[in-house]
Amino acid sequence: MARIGVFLCWCGENIARTVDVARVAELSAQIPGVRCALDYKYMCSDPGQSLLREKIVSERLDRVVVASCSPHMHLKTFRKAAERAGINPYLVEMANIREHCSWVHPDREQATLKAAELVRMSVEKVRHNEPLRPIKVPVTRRALVIGAGVAGIQAALDIADGGYEVVLVEREPSIGGKMAGLSETFPTLDCSQCILTPRMVEVGQHPRIKLYTFSEVEAVDGFIGNFTITIRNKARYVDIAKCTGCGECWNVCPLKKNPSEFDYGMGFRRAIYVPFPQAVPARPVIDNKVCAKLVRNGCGLCEKKCPTGAISFKDEDRLIEEKVGAIVVATGYKLYSIGKEQPSDKLHGYGEYGYGKYKDVIDSLQFERLLSASGPTSGEVRRPSDGAVPKNIVFVACVGSRDNAKGLSYCSKICCMYTAKHAMLYKHKVHDGQAHVFYMDIRSGGKGYDEFVRRAIEQDGARYYRSRVSKITQENGKLMVRGADTLSGLPVTVEADLVVLAAAMRPADGVQELARKLNVGYDEFGFLMESHPKLRPVETNTGGVFICGACHSPKDIPESVAQASAAASKVQLTFASEELTREPEIAGVNERMCAACFRCMGACPYHAIERAEIHARNGDLIKRTARVNPGLCMGCGTCVAVCPSKSMDIAGFTEQEIYSMVEALA
Amino acid sequence: MKIGYYPGCALHGSSNDYEQSLRACLGRLDVELAEIQDWICCGATAAHSLNHKLSQALPARNLALAEQQSLDELLAPCPLCSMQLLKVSADIKDTDARAELSAIVELPLEGRTRVLNLIEIFQKVGLDTLASAVTTKQESIQAACYYGCLLTRPPQIVTFDDPEEPQSMETVLKALGIKTVDWNFKTECCGAGMTMADEDTVLELCHRILENAQAHGANCLVVACPMCHVNLDMKQPAVSRRHGTSPMPVYYLSDLAGLALGLAPEELGINRHFMEATWPA
Incomplete structure (x- = not known):
């Protein structure tokens, strides 16, 4: 006979207001196998936990039910308490009589009876629980960081300085991301490149950082502690080991008029180019869409000029495999495309602003370059x-x-600040100029932020209009910006020489595909999903994969850097021991019963099920079976639902345990 | 092609030149217009500011009649009418609302009818068909397409073109070999709603539209709305007197299409406009 203890919590008034906890205790004590049923005002408090431990010892309990709040809140607390008193933590169950009962029901009598039922169900489940042991998996103590903007750089340096190797993958020919192209940063107006480029150089020279630029993550296999990454190193046509960055090649390249990606089309670059002078690595790349040699076997001047023979037009993409134990995603953002062409039917663009039609209507990143x-x-x-x-x-x-x-329903968060900065920097450069800002609301929360906006208005004389712009047109060489000032109630028209549109932030191109490779969720806008918005902000629902920076949501530099350090510390936590401990509540196959139909393989969202064969000692094949990789399984239970032979079960949530709960209700 | 036709008050009254024009033009394209029998007011002008239910029931009855007469597609050439009809079409996607309106109008109502404006009819005929039907090249015309307020709005209901930067009329005219100009006031208010109440404002707004079209090289304005036409055509002498605006003909979209398809100005009713037509060179 089981010796079950039931511990009921009042949660102060939260439960006791609607549930007669003492009566539930009386009713629970009558269930066969329940040795004792006690109630207490705060079961999670220190005295509450002591009570639980004492009773386990004095009543020689072997199983425990705690009826209180949601298991999300305190399951770990009570399992730890029970473990200290000598009970396997997986023999502790919780009945949620707060969120599922007292908070949602007004009638005391009915709520009390429901609470008693909930307790009875948990008692029946715990009766069938088996003791479980956490799973141990070995860890490759090496991290992958995807994206080398300011967030990726910070994360990579933190992890590498912590003593672990980092593989840093960047899609562009140089690291640095968006920040490398910014002018000065709010709210202190320090020069963006001056603070970033030393960090970039540090990355380039760090003995523990393996840098892959002009590369993308092609495939991800494995699970926390044991990922295998395939990286596509795109053909650069320049051997960066041989190249010294002398510049002979780009000085002779005759194709000068290619819009520079780094300048957002405001400047030009050659067909062989270094994106910007402070690039890391300071090695050129050949644009295979315009290079005359690659497009029509012409020119080839750069190859002839190169003193080290670093240029090879035969270069091809290479696939490289790397083993890592944790992944940080820092893929950043791009700007909303303002013109009419939109990636989704839902985004209609702003054709009436004339972006792309009038040369002097530019976006904010272009203005940064100016x-x-x-x-x-x-x-x-x-x-x-x-x-x-x-x-x-x-x-x-x-x-x-x-x-x-x-457009998009969310606030891009940083535009109020950088627009104030733009107005300010403009005034610093054009003393007799006038800046006009059309805004909806000024959102300037942050240290020194609101003061900064006030400075733009009060000291630098920027005129702020609380107004949406209805249309931008060109008349007599002037850009007519029209809107309605909602504070004065009057229409406004400003004759402008230059218009800067603070376009919304959107996740970088390709992040959804990457998220699918990593099994990480994303929201309707394509921003990656954190595991918990408050308590697990840099974790994802896939173990060992962390996120930071603007791939998660619009963020400014300080926030991206803070999050990157947080992600880095989570990676180092993952690497703290040579083995990882995981919750044992995962699927398992009864291999004798399995009919090897492998329907579970198709259903498993985590690719955690593999085909296996059982052999006799002499090597004869006895049967085929499905097998669960304990490192990958997240315990979702989809396989259990689809298994036609009922040979799948989730430890801690077996069908027997669940059905016993259902039967307890009948 | 047979298409249901809801003229509304304007096309049988003050803007019967519009009806003449589109009947002649669409006739050339083998589009047969089947006028809804026993149609009633769409409720656009007053009903929606007085009584919401009434403003739903009026267009709902017209939709129900269209269904009864097996008219699955319905041309409503006046944007006020088409907006009302589209609004209630969206409302009756909700089954309860549909049942209620059906009871009020005492007719079965399923919501089968698709409401189209004149531009969409041209799109339905097909731009290639239009191009191949052209008989008279209109080379001297530089048209400024004017959409006004309701042809492309409200954007939640009217979805055939971009509400702020529409292009569909230009596309139709280009298919017909007629040149259009890029200008700034395509969707600005012409003031038609204030014609009676505040003439000063109306003249000012009309002046801005006409002047901007001319500044961008247009020699005529093209509209697809009877209200815009009344305002910009009939009021133009007053606009000119007040603001010194140069005169400029205002055509319906079907006028220019009809000319390109070989119809005479009289067949299209262009001779009945207030502003004299000034083509073809």
Whole structure:
């Protein structure tokens, strides 16, 4: 006969207000196998836990039911307490009489009876529970970081400085991401490149960071502690080991007029190019879509000029395999495309703003390049159409953000701040110029942030209009920006020389495909999903995969860096011991019963089921069977539902345990 | 091709030149218009600001009649009518609302009818068919397509084109070999709603539209709305007197299409416009 203890919690008033806890205790004590049933005001408190431990010892209990809040809240607490008193933690069950009962029912009598039923079900389940042991898996103490913008760089350096090897994969020819192209950063106006490039150099020289630029993650196999990554190293046509970065090649390249990706089309680059002078690695790449040699077997000047013979037009993509134990995703963002062409029917764009139609309507990243000393105008604010210095400049906030009708419903969070910064930097460069800002609301929460916006308005004289811009048109060489000032109630028209649209932030291209490879969820906008918005912000629902930066949601630099360090510390936590402990509540196959139909393999969302063969001692095949990889299984139970021969079960949630609960209700 | 036809008050009254034009033009394209028998007011002008149920029931009855007369596709050339009809079409996707309106109008109502505007009829005929039907090249015309307020709005209900930066009329005219200009005031208000109440504002708004079209090289305005036409055509002499605007003909989309298809201006009713037509060179 089982010796079960039932412990009922009042949760202060939370449960006791609607449930007569003492009566539930009386009713529970009558269930066969229950040795004792006690109630207490706060079972999770120290005295509550002591009571539980004492009773386990004095009543020689071998199983425990705690009726209190959700197991999400305190299952671990009570399992630990029971373990200290000598009971296998998986012989502890919880009955949720708060969220499932007292909080949702007004009638005391009925709620009390329901609570008693819930307890009875848990008693029946725990009666059938088997003791379980946590699973141990070995760990490859080496991390993969995907994306080398500021978040990826921070995460990689933190992990590498912590003593572990890092494989850092970047899609572009250089690391640095969006931040490398920014001018100055809010709210302190320190120069973006001055603070980032030393970190980039550190990455390039770090003995424990293996850097793959111009590379993408092709495939991901395995599970926490044991991932195998296939990396596609795209053909660069330049051997970066031989190349010294001398520049002979790009100086002779005759194809000068290719829009520079780094300058967002505001400047030009050659067909063989280094994206920007501070690039890491400071090695060129050949654009195979425009290079005359690669496109039509012409030119070839760079190859002839190269003093080290580093250029090879025969270069091809290479696939490289790396083994890692944890993954940090830091793929960042891109801007919402403002014109009419949209990736989804839901995004209608803003054709009426004339982006792409008028040369002097640009987006905010393009304006960053105009402000940047390394930009196409060497930091002078000159408009693209004719190079004139704009005397009236309009900034439009929330282009694509917070717009259910045409754009995206979320706030892109950083635009208020960088728009204030733009207005400020513009005034610092064009003293007789006037900045106008059209905004919906000013959202400037953060240390020193609101003060910064006030400075833009009060000291640098930016004119702020609480207004949505209805249309931007060109008349007599001026851009007419029209809207309605909702504070004064009057229509506004500003004649502008340059218009900067603060476009919404969207997740970078290809992140959904990557998320599917990694088994990480994403929301309707394509932003990656964290495991818990408050308590597990950098974890994902796949063990060993962490996220940081703008791939998760719109973020500024300080937040991205903080999250990157958080992700890095989680990686180091994963690497803290040579073996990982996982919850044992996973699927298992009764291999004698399995009919080897492998329907479970198709159903498993985690690719955790494999085909296996059972052989006799002499090597004869006895039978085929499905087998669960305990490292991969997340215990979702889909396989149990589809198994026609009923040979699948989840430890801790066996069919017998579940059915005994159902029967207890009847 | 047989298409149901809901003229609404305008096309049988003040804008019967529009009806003449589109009947002649669509006739050339073998589009047969079957007018809904016993149609009633769409409720656009007053009903929706007085009584919500009434503003639903009026168009609902017209839709129910269309169904009864097996008209699965319905041309409503006036954007006010088509907006009302589209609004209630969306409302009756809800089964309870549909049952209630069906009871009010005392007719079965399934919501089968698809409401189309004139541009969509041209799209349905097909741009290639249009191009091949052209007999008279209209080379001197530089048209500014004016959509006004309701042809492309509200965006939740009217989804055939971008509400702020529409292009569908241009596409139709280009298929017909007619040149269009890129200009700024395609969807600005012409003030038709204020014609009676505030003439000063109306003249000002019309002036801005006409002036901007001319500044961008247009020699005529093209509309697909009877209200826009009344306002910009009939009021134009007053606009010119007040603001000195140069005169400019205002055509219905079907006028220019009809001309390209070889119809005479009189067949299309163009001679009945207030502003004199100034083509073809």
